[in-house]
Amino acid sequence: MSVIVEIEVVASDFELGRILDLVPGTRIEVETMVPAGERAVPLFWVFNSDRESFETSIQEHGSVEEITEIDVFEDRILYAIDWDVGTDRFFGAITDNGGHVLAATGHTDAWQFELRFPSHEQLSAFQTALEDARIHHQVARVYNPTKPDAGPWFGLTPTQREALTLAVETGYYDIPRNCTTVELADKLGISDQAVTERLRRAIVNLVDHSLLVKDEES
Structure with a gap:
């Protein structure tokens, strides 16, 4: 593990x-x-x-x-x-x-x-x-990521957690989308390129600390 x-x-x-x-x-x-x-x-x-x-x-x-x-x-x-x-x-x-x-x-x-x-x-x-x-x-x-005391954030850094939460709340992942990376960038005070990278890293960390760890255990 x-x-x-x-x-x-x-x-x-x-x-x-x-x-x-x-x-x-x-x-x-x-x-x-x-x-x-x-x-x-x-x-x-x-x-x-x-x-x-x-x-x-x-x-x-x-x-x-x-x-x-x-x-x-x-x-x-x-x-x-x-x-x-x-x-x-x-x-x-x-x-x-x-x-x-x-x-x-x-x-x-x-x-x-x-x-x-x-x-x-x-x-x-x-x-x-x-x-x-x-x-x-x-x-x-x-x-260990899957233990009860691992914490609620599954490896997300504060900035990644902020970006991912904001993206969900503003409808970035809705179909159709209700928010763009440019709008997220304005809210976070960074570039739209940085938003894309931050969301990518957030998703990788989230999967890394939850789904992949469970696969390794099984």
Whole structure:
């Protein structure tokens, strides 16, 4: 049975945390992150940051190929960053043990991750790898998605839950549709492209944490 872990990692102990070096008061919410091979292109929102200094600090890192602005709003910016994930032992430990990043939020000193592993054994191997790499971390919670104490949100991040709930309430999934992605984007303060991606990830997480887990058990 798969297992989900909520974990906090010291920002300075892994490469992406060092790349996205945050000043006090700045926050990052990862929209999409799928480490694979030697490349990874996460999309992430940056809140309350000085735009110029933030971008300059990222471009100074040798493992960063490119940082691209996707959407700019008054209080947040959506970026894509192309970097060499092979230099990051934290993400190496995730991929080596079959893990997936479900959600990630970064602050000045630490990042919070929600990770899914195929089994408790692979989660244990992941934690051993972090200890061997001297990556300081603290586990907040470990649970199986189908247990009663798994919580009501089935792996959805707050932003995914907000988007999916709004889409249902406004009739986006009705036939015929009573709402468009452009209208959802206006309500959420993001682009229609970001809405589409957020809904896609929400549905994947919802199925991942409910239907697929039950299939694995059977």
